[in-house]
Amino acid sequence: DDIFKPFPIHWKMIPELATDPKWYKTQCLLFNNDPKKIAQELELKFLPAEGSFFDAETVEKVQNSVEKPTNIYKLYNGEIWQFADPQPGVFYIIGVDTAPEHGEDKSAITIFNYLTLEQVWEYQGKCRVDDFVKVVKVAAATYPGLIVVESNSYGNQVLEELTRTELSIRLYKEKKGNNMTVAGLSNTAKTRPLIIDALYSYIREFPSSIKSERLSLELTGLVSKSSGRVEADSGCKDDLAMSAALSFYVRKYDPPLMLDSTVYSQVAQELADIVSYNTDVLSDFSNKGIMKHVRNQMDKEKSIGYIDVLNLYSKE
Numbered sequence: 001d002d003i004f005k006p007f008p009i010h011w012k013m014i015p016e017l018a019t020d021p022k023w024y025k026t027q028c029l030l031f032n033n034d035p036k037k038i039a040q041e042l043e044l045k046f047l048p049a050e051g052s053f054f055d056a057e058t059v060e061k062v063q064n065s066v067e068k069p070t071n072i073y074k075l076y077n078g079e080i081w082q083f084a085d086p087q088p089g090v091f092y093i094i095g096v097d098t099a100p101e102h103g104e105d106k107s108a109i110t111i112f113n114y115l116t117l118e119q120v121w122e123y124q125g126k127c128r129v130d131d132f133v134k135v136v137k138v139a140a141a142t143y144p145g146l147i148v149v150e151s152n153s154y155g156n157q158v159l160e161e162l163t164r165t166e167l168s169i170r171l172y173k174e175k176k177g178n179n180m181t182v183a184g185l186s187n188t189a190k191t192r193p194l195i196i197d198a199l200y201s202y203i204r205e206f207p208s209s210i211k212s213e214r215l216s217l218e219l220t221g222l223v224s225k226s227s228g229r230v231e232a233d234s235g236c237k238d239d240l241a242m243s244a245a246l247s248f249y250v251r252k253y254d255p256p257l258m259l260d261s262t263v264y265s266q267v268a269q270e271l272a273d274i275v276s277y278n279t280d281v282l283s284d285f286s287n288k289g290i291m292k293h294v295r296n297q298m299d300k301e302k303s304i305g306y307i308d309v310l311n312l313y314s315k316e
Helices: 023-030 033-039 056-064 129-142 153-163 167-171 193-205 212-219 239-253 265-280 289-300
Strands: 071-074 078-084 093-095 109-112 119-125 145-151 174-177 179-182 222-223 231-232
Touching: 033 056, 033 239, 056 153, 056 212, 078 129, 093 153, 093 239, 109 129, 109 239, 119 129, 119 212, 119 239, 129 167, 145 153, 145 167, 145 239, 153 167, 153 179, 193 231, 193 239, 212 222, 212 239
Parallel strands: 093 145
Antiparallel strands: 071 078, 078 119, 093 109, 109 119, 174 179, 222 231
16 A cells, blocks of 8 residues: 555635634635636646547536445455445446556446446456456445456456356456457457447446546546547556446446346346337447347347347348
């Protein structure tokens, strides 16, 4: 762990300043009543830099939604932040971004309520991949739902471990050639634009779903490079943001719908509603005819297991 821990101090926490009726007005005058400077210097708001991926209004909404974790647990050189207990009958989505033990990046997990997209849990830390697998198992055991692991070099180690456990059935799987499915989400030229688009559209639409200060700061620090690539600005991180983006992509563009009516009847209906919502509102990449076909199959309850929706987009 780091030796030094940051501790924010708001001016209202200092009695001499909080009780002085002139102090705040004087400071505002010193900043020429510039609302951006006041927000950043006096209200401790981190404003987006030039070239920021998100606009200032969205960033402010995200930061205003931040809450203190109800529980904080230290685990494998990292911290779990819990914002809500698991609820019976609720389906969750778990985004997993794996990093090596050495280097600047950290391994990260974010968990959201699949239906509402409210953040309920997250982990960020520097640890060995085999220890990180144990953290993923803790997350999955606590919050039932889909596990989305980016299948990069280190993520594949996580996937290999999880496929040998009872969690294998809960792993998100991509459709490959010859009707094969492979566990994990690959970050490729095909999927990355959609991953970034899903992050952008859902954060813009549901900024209050973000509860973590760590995640909100990473979202604030995302910038669009001249190359068109979206990534963390200099001195910032994007591990939590990318783990969230993985989940958002699956929810928006490729929901693997578990349709066992005896066990997941309520979940199936909720996911069906999400499919309809994406078709009607977030239809930039949607083929409504295909989505209606998928929805009809869901309504008939003839499809049991996972549906590779993304693969249907290229079919008439």
